[in-house]
Amino acid sequence: MASQKRQMRLGAFIMATGHxxxxxxxxxxxxDAGLNIDHYRDLVQTAERGKFDLVFVADxxxxxxxxxxxxxxxxxxxxxxxxxxxxxxxxxQVTSRIGFVATASTTYEDPYLLARKFAxxxxxxxxxxxxxxxxxxxxxxxxxxxxGHPAHADRYARAEEFVDLVKGLWxxxxxxxxxxxxxxxVYLDPDKVHQLDHKGQFFSVSGPLNVGRPVQGYPVIVQAGASEAGRELAARTAEMIFTANQTLEDAQEFYSDVKGRLARYGRSPDELLISPGIFPVLGGTEAEAKANYDYIQSLVHPSVAWNILSRHYKGVDLSAYSLDDPAPPLPDSTELNKSRLKLVTDLVSRNNMTLREFYLAVATARGHRTVVGTPEQVADAMQKWFDNGAADAFNIMPPILPTGLTDFVDQVVPILRKRGLFREEYEGATLRENLGLRRPPNGLALKAQQGEAARAAG
Amino acid sequence: MASQKRQMRLGAFIMATGHxxxxxxxxxxxxDAGLNIDHYRDLVQTAERGKFDLVFVADxxxxxxxxxxxxxxxxxxxxxxxxxxxxxxxxxQVTSRIGFVATASTTYEDPYLLARKFAxxxxxxxxxxxxxxxxxxxxxxxxxxxxGHPAHADRYARAEEFVDLVKGLWxxxxxxxxxxxxxxxVYLDPDKVHQLDHKGQFFSVSGPLNVGRPVQGYPVIVQAGASEAGRELAARTAEMIFTANQTLEDAQEFYSDVKGRLARYGRSPDELLISPGIFPVLGGTEAEAKANYDYIQSLVHPSVAWNILSRHYKGVDLSAYSLDDPAPPLPDSTELNKSRLKLVTDLVSRNNMTLREFYLAVATARGHRTVVGTPEQVADAMQKWFDNGAADAFNIMPPILPTGLTDFVDQVVPILRKRGLFREEYEGATLRENLGLRRPPNGLALKAQQGEAARAAG
Structure with a gap:
């Protein structure tokens, strides 16, 4: 086979009725999408028809x-x-190749039960x-x-211990x-069953888990934090990062920063895939795409608009403002996390927005990149980041579901394929194989072998 | 439609390779059954082909x-x-009518996460x-x-609070x-969303849950405890009990005792279905069934046999015994819970067993009722209990899977059907409908209405 271009990975970030x-x-x-299993089945089968690597839900x-x-x-x-x-x-059970990314919290879930359900x-x-x-x-x-809710630093310390512990159980x-x-x-070899006996700052968990080692060794580890602690946790443990960036420069900074952290954990840059979100509003022509965009935006009720603004302007009295006044500077303290706050602050200051323009920008994809255009233009926007050190993959965030995903699969994927950027067929049977990630070795088996070797040498 | 005989319910109690x-x-x-999804899919589809009410796994x-x-x-x-x-x-996703009973622990799981996954x-x-x-x-x-592990009384106090809390979240x-x-x-009516604000001995959980009210109101509540506390919890909250009894008399005692407790909770006897386990060893003739039974029993390795005995005779030195010696009396303290211990103690004393007969009796179905015979004889054994106040349903515990279930569906179910005891077709779409259980009203809605009525009257 001729050598192939570097391949783009695609995820469908599914939000019930759309983003x-x-x-x-x-x-x-x-x-009624949120609790309609037939709707989700159709979406996942559409994504698999498009040979997407994965589907993803936030939580x-x-x-x-x-x-x-x-x-x-x-x-x-x-x-x-x-x-x-x-x-x-x-x-x-109604698909055969697409991967499934499930969100679960290290702050509010139990590590034994979590390890078990993912295995x-x-x-x-x-x-x-x-x-x-x-x-x-x-x-x-x-x-x-x-x-109460643990502070940011405690949450990240706990997350680090939690992930290591879960891997140990796997x-x-x-x-x-x-x-x-x-x-x-003879059913099993007891020497090949390991008890973790973890005792850490947050958890004491002995094991063993009551599931065999997962098919992939470990399920693929994904992370989405963009704070300093989040980037470091990702560099140490994640194999894919979901990120939100508005500009090529910001995306490049994030990309090279995180990839640069991998070496200190003995990892190579291709062991962590970076996947920015993109909110594509498609149209047959640029004008049609713009009209589609304006139409969705017109569906935001004024009370919802003001609610979006008040969540960003926590503690600021907006009663004297109209939606067409320039957006005042954002306060430091909002309901947003710090990295998302910076993204939104930059957005407002970069564009000299009115309050209306501000809420409309946030209504689309909560700070993720919005691209309005023809399928060619959307493919261009993706390729630009992919070719310029800003992305290995993209999380597609359809504005409306199911049509936003169907349109992307039918209109944008063929263009990416024609450009040699995206697969015609799945490469493997597991998510790891399709993402080009190695199956991790068994840490407890290695430790046991080392212990035995040391005893033999001693 | 002509009036119908009282109908038997059937569950398939699935244990990976068989019971x-x-x-x-x-x-x-x-x-490799335990982690073979295709094996489980075939089993569940076989049970649905037999119009079983439900499949069940312990945990x-x-x-x-x-x-x-x-x-x-x-x-x-x-x-x-x-x-x-x-x-x-x-x-x-690969069945349409059969119900799914999942076991989950009130001692080791979290109520919000449990309520959510079952919803x-x-x-x-x-x-x-x-x-x-x-x-x-x-x-x-x-x-x-x-x-450490909470004591029996604490576990049951916690279970009671846990179940009420989970229902409140639903x-x-x-x-x-x-x-x-x-x-x-307008997407929703905020007056129809209720916050539980539970503060109890073990839990403080505010809610609301992030899932709509379950299709069945509540998933069907099943219980399996046979202790005094277990029977009381079942009478208060359960809609089906899985039980283990060896003799008609014991089963009748259990049946009438538990049904008799319902009135004090304002419940009628038909709101709780009693389902003993049965371990059927089938054969075309009685002699063939007996040979099948002897063959499975011959597969128990001596070291496994002695291990079974030592778990029952905790603290007793069995080293001077041979398997053909009469079984000595069982000690009070074993790894078994009290109700299962009584079952096994009765079994030994009733039958004057040798140690071999004892471990063979326990190797089959851990104290559940074993029936060895032709399909007619197994149907007779079931009907006898069903007609004589000992059972509303049965949990079928196939010795070997998949064949033990296939044989039951193909050989015993047609006989039960011919006798008018078991359905030709599912009655409804939900498990509740098939079991003949009502959909429970929304407790928080009732409370809110009462509060409003009181305010209007005051």
């Missing part, structure tokens, strides 16, 4: 908030949706599971019988621990 | 134990298997989820960063909370 805040009002949208273990502005809340499609791991377990998902899907490791930025402690069984010889009656 | 301890060695067995959040007798452990098929909720979520499973399966509430008898605290949304009117832009 636009008013998506559910669009005629194409499935308004937080908390529901609807009875906040100050009920008028805005009653107009927002939120609060009721599937739990990610059960959702992907289900849809693994189970990896077997159920025959090697297509991935875990998006999040520390949960929002305070949801009220649902978990604990006094190493409980060596791949050839099971002998299963009916004749002799 | 017999040496099942995996049988030529018909799938030796404990712990793995393989490096115990005193590694020789026995290396010969036992255990330790590596699917997590129940992910397994059933997956298999809900998600209920939507994914379109109303076919059930939760087998267990308090986890075995000490698995070493996997959960806690100092009531977060009223059925008609979602308006989803694209024209007006």
């Amino acid at each position: 636009h805040i008013a998506a559910w009002r669009h005629p194409d949208a499935q308004a 937080s273990p908390a529901g609807w908030e009875r906040a100050k502005d009920p008028e805005a809340l009653r107009r927002t499609a939120q609060g009721a949706h599937f739990e990610p791991v059960t959702l992907w377990a289900a849809l693994s 189970s998902l990896d077997y159920i899907s025959k090697g297509r599971a991935a875990w998006n490791v999040v520390t949960t930025g929002a305070d949801v402690s009220k649902n978990f019988s604990i006094p 190493d409980s069984y060596e791949d050839d621990a099971f002998i299963r010889d009916k004749e002799s009656g | 017999h301890i040496a099942a995996w060695r049988h030529p018909d067995a799938q030796a 404990s959040p712990a793995g393989w134990e490096r115990a005193k007798d590694p020789e026995a452990l290396r010969r036992t098929a255990q330790g590596a298997h699917f997590e129940p909720v992910t397994l059933w979520a997956a298999l809900s 998600s499973l209920d939507y994914i399966s379109k109303g076919r989820a059930a939760w087998n509430v267990v308090t986890t008898g075995a000490d698995v605290s070493k996997n959960f960063s806690i100092p 009531d977060s949304y009223e059925d008609d909370a979602f308006i989803r009117d694209k024209e007006s832009g």
Whole structure:
């Protein structure tokens, strides 16, 4: 086979009715999407038809908030949706190649139960599971019988221990621990079952896990933090990062910064794939795309608009402003995390926005990159970042579902393929194989071998 | 329609390679069953072909134990298997009517996350989820960063609070909370979203849950405890009990005792279905069935046999015994829970067993009822209990899988059907409908209405 161009990876970042805040009002949208399994099945099968590497859902273990502005809340499609791991377990049975990235929190979940459900998902899907490791930025402690939300630094310290511990549990069984010889009656080799006996700052967990070593060794580890601690955790443990950048320069800075951190953990740059989000608004012509964009934006109800603004301008009195006044500077303290805040602050100052322009910019994709144009223009925008050290992959964030994904698969994917940037067929059977990531060795088996070698030498 | 005989319910209690301890060695067995999703898919589709009400897996959040007798452990098929909720979520997509009973622990799981995954499973399966509430008898605290295993009374107190709390979370949304009117832009009615604000002895959980009210209102609540506390918890909260009884008299005692407790909770006897386990060993003739039974029993390796005995005779020195000596009286303290201990003690004393007969009796189905015979004889054994106040349903525990289930569906189910005891076709779409259980009202909605009525009156 002739040598191939470097290949782009694609993920479908699925949000029930679509990523636009008013998506559910669009005629194409499935308004009850959040709890409609047939809708999700169709989406995942569409993504697999397009040979996407993966589908992904975000998550937080908390529901609807009875906040100050009920008028805005009653107009927002939120609060009721599937739990990610059960959702992907289900849809693994009606697909055969696409990978499944489920978000789960190291702050609010238990490591033994989490290790177990992801290992189970990896077997159920025959090697297509991935875990998006999040520390949960929002305070949801009220649902978990604990006094309060841990501080940022504590969450990251806990996350680091949590991920190591979960990997250790996944190493409980060596791949050839099971002998299963009916004749002799020997089922397994006890020397190939390892007990982790982890005792750390946050957890004491002995193991072994009650699932075999996952098909992929470990499910693929994904991370999305952009803070200093988040970048460092990713460099140490992640194999894919979901990121949000608006400009090529910011994306390049993030890309080279994170890739540059890998060496200190003995890792090479290709062991971590960087995947910015992109919110593509398509049209047959540029004018049509623009009209589609304006139409979705027109669906944002004024009370929802003001609610978006008040969440960004926490503590600022906006009552004297109209939507067409210039946006005042953002306060330091908002409900956003720091890296997302910087993104939004830069957006406002870069563009001298009015309040209307500001909420419209945020209504689309919460700080992710918006591209409005023809399929060729969207492919161009992606290739530019891919060819210029800003991206290995993209998380496609369809404005409206299901049509936003179907259109991308039917219109943009063929262009990427024609340019030799994207696969015609899946390369492998597991998500790791398709992403070009190696299957990690068993850490507990290595440790046991080293212990034995040391004893033999001593 | 003519009035119909009272109908028997059937569950398939699935244990990877089969319920017999040496099942995996049988030529018909799938030796890697525990993590083989295709094997489970075939089993569940077979059970649905037989119009079973449900499939069920037991569970404990712990793995393989490096115990005193590694020789026995290396010969036992255990330790590596699917997590129940992910397994059933997956298999809900390749079936349409059968119900899914997943076991989950109130001692080791978190109520918000548990409420959420079962609600998600209920939507994914379109109303076919059930939760087998267990308090986890075995000490698995070493996997959960806690100092030790809670005592029996504490586990049951916690279970009671846990179940109430989970039901409260399932009531977060009223059925008609979602308006989803694209024209007006109103997505939901905030007055129909309820915050539980639970503060109890063990938990403080505010809610609301981030899943809509489950399709069935609540997933069906199943329980399996046979202790005094277990019976009381079942009478208060369960809609089905899985039980283990050896004799008609014991089963009748259990049946009438538990049904008799319902009235004090304002419940009627038909709101709780009682389902003993049955381990059927089939053959074309009685002699063939007996030969099949003897063959499976011959697969138990002597080291596994002695390990079974030593677990029952904890602290007793059996080294002077041979397998053909009469079984000495069992000690009070074993690894078994009290109700299972009584079952086994009665078994030994009733039958004047040798140690060999004892381990063989336990090797089959761990204290559940064993029936060896022709399909007619097995149907007779079931009907006798069903007609005489000992059972509403049965949990079929196939000795070997997949053949033990296929044979039951092909040979015994037609006989039950011919006798008018079992359905030709599913009655409904949800598990509740098939079991004849009502959809429970929304407790938080009722409370809110009462509060409003009181305010209006005051």
